[in-house]
Amino acid sequence: MKLAKKKVAVMTAASLVLSSAVVVGAVSSANAATKVLNFYHDKNGWDTRFNEVSVGLKDGIGVTLKPSTYADTTLYQNTLNQAAKTGKGPDLLTWWSGYRMVDGAKGGMFADISDVWKDAIAKGDVSKDLQKQFMVGTKTYAIPNGVSFWPMFYNKKKFAEWGLTVPKTWAEFEAVCASIKAKGVSPLTASVDGAWPAFIWFEQLLISQDPQLYLDLTSNKIKYTDPKVVAVFDIWKKMIDKGWFTAGDTSFFGDEAVKLMNKGTMIPVGTWNNSAFSVTGGLVGGKDYDAFVIPNINPALTTQSIIVEAGAIGALAKGKNLATAKKALREWLKFPVQAIWADASGDGVPNPKVPVADPVIKSLSKYVATNKVNLIQRYWESGPVPLIEGGCVILSAFMLGTKTAKQATDELAALSDKEWAAWTTKYGK
Amino acid sequence: MSNIVKSSNRLRTKSSQPIWLKMKKDFSSKKRKEGITSYLFFLPAILAVLAVLLYPVGKTIYLSLTDSEGLLPPVFIGLRNYQNFVHDPVLKSTLINVLIWTVATLVLPVLIGLIIANIVSGVTGSAVYRMIFLLPYVLSGVAVGALWFNIFETEGLLNNFLRLAGMEGFVNSWLLYYPQNTLSMIIATTWASTGLVVVLFTVGIQNIPLQTVEAATIDGANSWQLFWKIIWPQLKYIRAVVIGTALANSLRTFDIVWVMTGGGPSRTSETLAVTMYRESFLLNRYGYGSAIAVFLMLLVVSVSVLSLRGGLKKEATL
Numbered sequence: 001m002k003l004a005k006k007k008v009a010v011m012t013a014a015s016l017v018l019s020s021a022v023v024v025g026a027v028s029s030a031n032a033a034t035k036v037l038n039f040y041h042d043k044n045g046w047d048t049r050f051n052e053v054s055v056g057l058k059d060g061i062g063v064t065l066k067p068s069t070y071a072d073t074t075l076y077q078n079t080l081n082q083a084a085k086t087g088k089g090p091d092l093l094t095w096w097s098g099y100r101m102v103d104g105a106k107g108g109m110f111a112d113i114s115d116v117w118k119d120a121i122a123k124g125d126v127s128k129d130l131q132k133q134f135m136v137g138t139k140t141y142a143i144p145n146g147v148s149f150w151p152m153f154y155n156k157k158k159f160a161e162w163g164l165t166v167p168k169t170w171a172e173f174e175a176v177c178a179s180i181k182a183k184g185v186s187p188l189t190a191s192v193d194g195a196w197p198a199f200i201w202f203e204q205l206l207i208s209q210d211p212q213l214y215l216d217l218t219s220n221k222i223k224y225t226d227p228k229v230v231a232v233f234d235i236w237k238k239m240i241d242k243g244w245f246t247a248g249d250t251s252f253f254g255d256e257a258v259k260l261m262n263k264g265t266m267i268p269v270g271t272w273n274n275s276a277f278s279v280t281g282g283l284v285g286g287k288d289y290d291a292f293v294i295p296n297i298n299p300a301l302t303t304q305s306i307i308v309e310a311g312a313i314g315a316l317a318k319g320k321n322l323a324t325a326k327k328a329l330r331e332w333l334k335f336p337v338q339a340i341w342a343d344a345s346g347d348g349v350p351n352p353k354v355p356v357a358d359p360v361i362k363s364l365s366k367y368v369a370t371n372k373v374n375l376i377q378r379y380w381e382s383g384p385v386p387l388i389e390g391g392c393v394i395l396s397a398f399m400l401g402t403k404t405a406k407q408a409t410d411e412l413a414a415l416s417d418k419e420w421a422a423w424t425t426k427y428g429k
Numbered sequence: 430m431s432n433i434v435k436s437s438n439r440l441r442t443k444s445s446q447p448i449w450l451k452m453k454k455d456f457s458s459k460k461r462k463e464g465i466t467s468y469l470f471f472l473p474a475i476l477a478v479l480a481v482l483l484y485p486v487g488k489t490i491y492l493s494l495t496d497s498e499g500l501l502p503p504v505f506i507g508l509r510n511y512q513n514f515v516h517d518p519v520l521k522s523t524l525i526n527v528l529i530w531t532v533a534t535l536v537l538p539v540l541i542g543l544i545i546a547n548i549v550s551g552v553t554g555s556a557v558y559r560m561i562f563l564l565p566y567v568l569s570g571v572a573v574g575a576l577w578f579n580i581f582e583t584e585g586l587l588n589n590f591l592r593l594a595g596m597e598g599f600v601n602s603w604l605l606y607y608p609q610n611t612l613s614m615i616i617a618t619t620w621a622s623t624g625l626v627v628v629l630f631t632v633g634i635q636n637i638p639l640q641t642v643e644a645a646t647i648d649g650a651n652s653w654q655l656f657w658k659i660i661w662p663q664l665k666y667i668r669a670v671v672i673g674t675a676l677a678n679s680l681r682t683f684d685i686v687w688v689m690t691g692g693g694p695s696r697t698s699e700t701l702a703v704t705m706y707r708e709s710f711l712l713n714r715y716g717y718g719s720a721i722a723v724f725l726m727l728l729v730v731s732v733s734v735l736s737l738r739g740g741l742k743k744e745a746t747l
Contacts, residue, residue: 078710081499103713107500192605192694247583248605248694386712397695400605 098381542626574688
């Protein structure tokens, strides 16, 4: 498992992918008969997008998708675990990259689609570096379902109204937060709702302080009790004490995200949530709202860092339409379908030939490419699942003040030792 | 007389046994055949019960003795999951939560339901009142959870109401801290489950013979004596069912907790069922989750049996 070692290199390719504006069209010829592929996912409200992809696939290879949404992610994962054994269920499915793919790959859930990648890389439809996020050992098991940055979304009109500008340094960032707080608005979104959002500020503060520290921590090279890690908790605690974060049960999706944005609260979230502002909220990107890369805490750092998330789409290994499913995955990476996805999702796509249309994503991608911003893999995909899930529980307690920084880091260190040992026993180093 | 004896002896000689015994055997044989036939009719239902109930139970017990994680073949590890469960640091807080849930959801819905049943059973249009109180019960646990989450969340209806009413001091993060998150969810559960208790107790009260109440009234019993000496003892079966059901439901509380807090924050509001779900389906530790499921099943079955047997037996002596 070499995912953790190569996160920065892996993500550099994604930067190029997102910032590219070169358009080279290539339309596949349609097959005679239309075949329907069952497609399971847990992305609420994304059926419309997938239906648009389906049209693209039909035009290209005569294959359509029949999307099925699972509102509950846990139920979704369990359903897919059962489907992996029986082969009954989807032909295609969404999943998560990095460590979250390993169980499914080793357990025979995902089909090996290395040949799909080989052809796509050869045709310039996807970067070879991006492939590493979807590899377990020497085989590749999924294609990217979009590539999302995790910037800070903010209300551009409110900023202008309050006389604020996008912060370039940590001091400026703190001044912006203090100013918004003085207006009676929580400056920053934070949440422990469902536990997982607790990692957002943890990873963000770590990479803003020292990206290498984050990489060493997530690859188990240093302990959570390392003084440098504890120092980041201290910075976090000061922000909490200043009352800069929203209540712990805040939701920041759909309508809730729009409400927060309209109040002037800044929202650190993946660009996959961009459509909540532009589509659900009817806000105009670049005019009503925008996004920026969060400044470094450590002024000695010469480059900024940003979290990048790449969702996965794989084929069920025992699926009855495996050959067609693999064909669809190859088509999915080609220009016509990628262009459809970019338009439908308002987010970045892995195919470098597809221009970025959304003004917020386009501007962000340009900034990332121009300033050679480090692209860092998300915490969620950066370690064994029980460690990440259990870690979020401990981080939640810290955020709510029911655990001190010392208690939290001690517990995280103990959990990390336990789960990495279990991982090594199960899969080796 | 002698003919009869002769005749009787002849019959006895031919069959070598008294005729009444033969008749009894014939009858028994017929009964047996009928019994076997009736069992054949039961067979599909019995097989369905075995398949739907006993097979999953057996499979869960088997999985609890393995390291099953879903995809890879499970390996038998004996009682290790049970040993880990006993030493799990979350076990203590989970059991305390289960105890709080059990006591609170036993006392609140049963007590409130009994009071309401007493009030509405004697008034005109009691059926309408019963229907109103029953409405929350027909909602799914998920719907109830979502509804009450909107009330109790920090920016929710309750806090907004308190702010409007000038009671800022009472504004609270109801679902974010222990034990107020558990207590908030108990309020939601009480709201949802009291309706059924009202209906059951109302039915029980309406089935009490009027003569017993009239006789007590003529004898000068006051309202309290009427309730305690006449009505309460005659609600024995209904009461046993209500308490048994409330106990079982409280021990396996899941949906409202999962929707409102997910067992959090920091696992502070987890119940046994939530812990079982988290381990099985969130962390894919099916073996460990199955061990918790077996423990929970034994707890629910034994408490329910003891409650029902104790309740019915005790009341039967009244």
